[in-house]
Amino acid sequence: MIEIADLVKTFHHGSVNEVLALAGIDLKVKKGDFITVIGSNGAGKSTLLNCLAGSYGIDSGHIRIGEQDLSHWPEHRRAALISRVFQDPLLGTCAPLSIEQNLAMANRRGRIHGLGKGVRRADRELFRRQLKQLGLGLEDRLRDPVGLLSGGQRQALTLLMATLIRPQVLLLDEHTAALDPKTAQQVLALTVQLVAENHLTALMVTHNMRQALQLGNRLIMLHGGRIILDVGQAEKAEMRIEDLLQKFYSVRGEEFVSDRMMLV
Ligand SMILES: Nc1ncnc2c1ncn2[C@@H]1O[C@H](COP(=O)(O)OP(=O)(O)OP(=O)(O)O)[C@@H](O)[C@H]1O
Numbered sequence: 035m036i037e038i039a040d041l042v043k044t045f046h047h048g049s050v051n052e053v054l055a056l057a058g059i060d061l062k063v064k065k066g067d068f069i070t071v072i073g074s075n076g077a078g079k080s081t082l083l084n085c086l087a088g089s090y091g092i093d094s095g096h097i098r099i100g101e102q103d104l105s106h107w108p109e110h111r112r113a114a115l116i117s118r119v120f121q122d123p124l125l126g127t128c129a130p131l132s133i134e135q136n137l138a139m140a141n142r143r144g145r146i147h148g149l150g151k152g153v154r155r156a157d158r159e160l161f162r163r164q165l166k167q168l169g170l171g172l173e174d175r176l177r178d179p180v181g182l183l184s185g186g187q188r189q190a191l192t193l194l195m196a197t198l199i200r201p202q203v204l205l206l207d208e209h210t211a212a213l214d215p216k217t218a219q220q221v222l223a224l225t226v227q228l229v230a231e232n233h234l235t236a237l238m239v240t241h242n243m244r245q246a247l248q249l250g251n252r253l254i255m256l257h258g259g260r261i262i263l264d265v266g267q268a269e270k271a272e273m274r275i276e277d278l279l280q281k282f283y284s285v286r287g288e289e290f291v292s293d294r295m296m297l298v
Pocket residue numbers: 045046053054055073074075076077078079080081082
């Protein structure tokens with residue numbers, strides 16, 4: 035469904051600061067795959083997601099989704115197919131607009147003249163139902179500005195917005211890392227629920243080894259812009275955190291396990 039072939043991305047090409055962020059990524063993702071993506075700081079995880087979403091142009095290689103080659107599509111065109119949720123809860127929503135206005139914008143994503151702020155009555159009812167499912171009481175606050183919400187509420191809303199028009203691909207980049215543990219757990223549970231309900235194809239970057247092993251049906255580890263581990267559901271189910279750490283050690287030595295890598 036997604037086919038990434040020999041994807042190369044450098045930053046500051048030709049200068050002394052040149053960084054080879056993706057050094058030839060080959061990845062085939064099946065429809066409905068939920069892949070957890072791990073790797074140390076600077077491994078290329080966010081760059082891979084950014085290249086998929088079109089935030090960064092690529093040096094060479096191909097990115098296909100279904101029959102379409104979107105290697106050189108601009109970001110806004112890819113947005114009709116790809117949804118993203120970032121680490122920062124402030125990024126996915128528009129603070130001065132109300133909850134229902136944010137949802138209305140998400141509901142029109144990818145359509146021409148799609149960014150008006152108006153909310154139709156039928157849509158309002160749909161939003162109320164969807165918000166109720168989150169179990170956060172947001173269905174009674176449709177007209178509240180999003181800026182009033184907590185980080186966790188905002189991230190839950192962002193997730194809902196990202197999946198409202200079922201995307202072909204959902205990209206999650208450490209989307210629970212900025213939340214307190216309890217809220218992170220709630221947003222994670224919501225993620226699993228929305229991915230399952232909508233049969234989404236998803237890539238989720240995480241530094242949390244337990245999450246990486248527990249969630250999804252496949253796990254990949256990046257290092258130095260390459261995929262150095264790719265395990266499917268059966269193998270993943272057998273793996274322990276120690277096995278992942280062993281793999282980390284084997285490529286970089288003990289200093290490699292960064293303080294951001296959560297082991298629980
Ligand atoms: N916009 C950019 N300009 C220059 N260099 C960049 C840019 N984005 C990423 N890089 C570099 O590319 C490499 C890969 O970075 P990337 O952000 O993809 O890592 P990551 O695996 O997401 O790490 P982290 O776990 O810290 O988020 C790093 O060396 C980084 O410094």
